[in-house]
Amino acid sequence: MLPKVYEPKSVENKWIDIWQKEKIFFPKIDKSKKPFTVVIPPPNITGALHMGHALNNTLQDILIRYKRMSGENAYWVVGTDHGGIATQNVLEKILKNEGVKKTDIGREKFLERMWKWYEECGHTILNQLKKLGCSIDFSKENVRFTMDKERAYSVFWAFKELWEKGLIYRGERMINWCPRCYTALSDIEVEYEEEKSKLWHIKYPIDGSDDFIVVATTRPETMLGDTAVAVNPEDKRYKKLIGKFLILPLVGRKIRLIADKKVEMGFGTGAVKVTPAHDPLDMEMGEGHNLEFIKVISDDGKIINSPEKYSGLKVLKAREEIVKDLSEQGYLVKEEPYVHNVGKCYRCDNHIEPMISEQWFVKYKPISENTLNVIKNGEVKFYPERWVKPMLDWLNNIQDWCISRQIWWGHRIPAFYCKKCSGKGLIYNEKGEIVKVSIKNGAKPIISFEKPSSCPDCGGADFVQDPDVLDTWFSSALWPFSVFGWPRKTEELSYFYPTSALVTGYEILYLWVLRMITSGLFHLNRIPFSKVYVHGIVRDKHGQKMSKSKGNVIDPLDMMEKYGTDAMRFSLAIGALGGKDIPFSENSIIGGRNFVNKLYNVSRFIQMNLKEGEKYEAVESKMDLSDKWIISRSSKIIDEYKKLMDNYMLSEALDTVYGFVWDEFCDWYLEISKMYINTELKSHKMGLIIKVFESVIKMLHPFMPFVTEEIYSALKERFENPEKFIVDSKIKKPFHIKDEKAEADMGVLMEIIREIRTVRSEFSFHPTKEIVVVLAGVSEIEKNILDHLSYIKHLSKSAAVIIGSPEKDKTYIKSVVRNYEIYVECDSNIDIEKEKLRIKKEMDEIKISNEKWEKMLSNKDFTEKAPESEVVKIKERVNENNIKISKLEKILSGFER
């Protein structure tokens, strides 16, 4: 005998093993079948799976399993991402705990450690995906890594193609520098956060005069690199001073007062200090006015090229000193509190420094034009659609993409330099390692996958590779086709590409999704996927972002351990509504667990009533009302389910089935069917139950793979033409019958039953007390009621349900449902006042709605303008209510006697 409560752990492990062993998810190229391909957003190998992964991969798995069960050749391509800065930071932290700095061990050794880390962590992540129930084939040959050999070649090839078309260049531009991670970042890798700071007003004396100009700044320390002050050309206050020279306080440098219409007259004092090397806007002005660029902040965030006093200080320390000195020397006019946005590194949260730097860039505008078009014309569809507009806006304002990173972990830029020919363009550290390359200063890159054999210029063979690595998103952007071996023309590539759908969170739409579309179009001239299912972020139950510092993190592994994987998947899936963020709590998983248990117990119920050797078959001639009703309902539910699933409304689909199973199938149909278990109708009833339940667990399998597989294996001999496993089965509609009459009739019966139950409950009948119910008041009671008195009897725990009139010498609790009067026999000492109140209350409610409707009916505008069917409907309702009112009145007057 199966235990009463479902025990997930052993069941889950069992099926994980079997599915892998049976190679069910192994990709097969089958040209007779339509492929449904999804590439996984490769998880970074930074550690363990978190709730975001759990959500993302649950949703993908639901889609994949659904498509597989819909007859498509579903293939979910798996792999992990090397994760550039994020992963390097993880190892750096580990090293720090060991008391080692990465510079101590050097690049080569460091990378050795990184690869070792990959071996361990990559494995962990894959195992966790397995635990999540992902229908992925985990054989080694099917697992990719963004930095494995094949992918490395894809990356090189992509770089080469862009380079050859002049779309990759190395140039000196304003970039975002993270002094902590010690690397450049692209614009989207900077997050802006509001910070309380100050606005300092500083006097800049005018050369050869006692007068001065006051500038306002949030970054006084950058004044060390000021090479101008700018005002708006229209600004009357400063017009005549334009072109004069100022003396830069603390430094003594002579700088020009320039006019530029980028300066806002209304802000601060209307005069801006210009630091071309450390501010994007200032850089533009610097270029426009031919100003000197003086870099005063070093890569490690310290002051350089400045008076002795400040050199070597960290930026914030320098700020303090400078403000102090300005104040002491009388240059500081005032400081006012000021709130403004500060850029922070998305990987380490430290302040980023804008600075001029020579880096590799991709010219993005020209290659992303096609992306704009395919989104605009719907070749790539977003679910929900509301993301389209932000995507287009972003593309319209796209900037060149800084792709070089000064870290060690990643794809090394495939550029080699002949040591002899590159001269001063190659910069080495004291150990003789290459640390920087400057094409500006003469470095000559040769783009190559491997070290070139000889220099085309001098014939020399002494090469050095560019020390930088590529932005991790560069390889991610190629993922949908690099996974299939591109640029090699593989069979996989031609069969599985373009992929079908992408499932991802909205936070990486710009960072990743748009870039994939762009590279797909650029390198293969085909979109990488046509559907993008965009989900939200898993938050805590109050809508707060989960974070370690807030202590509100829920660990999916704990949850799976505690409640089972299916339970967690259920709660994630049902919460993923409309692409919105998901408020998540342990409580919501409990709901999932309860549902898993419910399903499991249905299967127990079925199994308990099956006998070996007996046949169970639904027979059409034996169909009664409840059968017709459940068939009709289940037909509708399957249609609804498919429609929702096909439109990526997974949560709604799950909710639909959930409601059907629990409320209709279990609470009504199974309860009714219990009456027939010991009758000759058993075979018919059980047959029908099995059929409906089979379709239910199939619909639920994508959401809750383990429990449904377990149930399937327990019951499948009873199914028609069962497959070996539910994963491999097809969702089929067992019936194509929609019976509105049966649904309506059943509705009446349900109402009557509920009314009797309410009476029982309100008048405190013990649940086991059997009662006598009389149905009366209708001259000719419909046949369907007569036929199904047994339902009423059974579900309302009645000893007898009689059609007729109440007996005069007995006491009844009376109520009205539709046209029927219901008399529930009771002791004479029932609380009459309570009953009166009950009836009155009900009557009042009906009267109120009747008044409303009668008013509508007397309104000519309504009867003339509203559709005929509406008017008829209202009329019918009024009539029904009037009958009901008269019956209730009769009952009330009965009390007065």
Place this chain on the structure above:
RNA sequence: GGGCGGUUAGCUCAGCGGUUUAGAGCGUUCGCCUCACACGCGAAAGGCCAGAGGUUCAAAUCCUCUACCGCCCACCA
């Protein structure tokens, strides 16, 4: 500054092709260990659908404005 999303039961949210008495889950209350399930069953209480206008025979639902909350984008030093 621009854009997007939200404001419905104590909590988290559905409903927004216009028309019953506005739903669900959780929580609460009452009664039940009813032979699948107490991770359950039955019943109940609980809502001027953020506010103000407008369109309409009819508005939680469509339009406009306002308030508040949350995101995203933007070089206002």
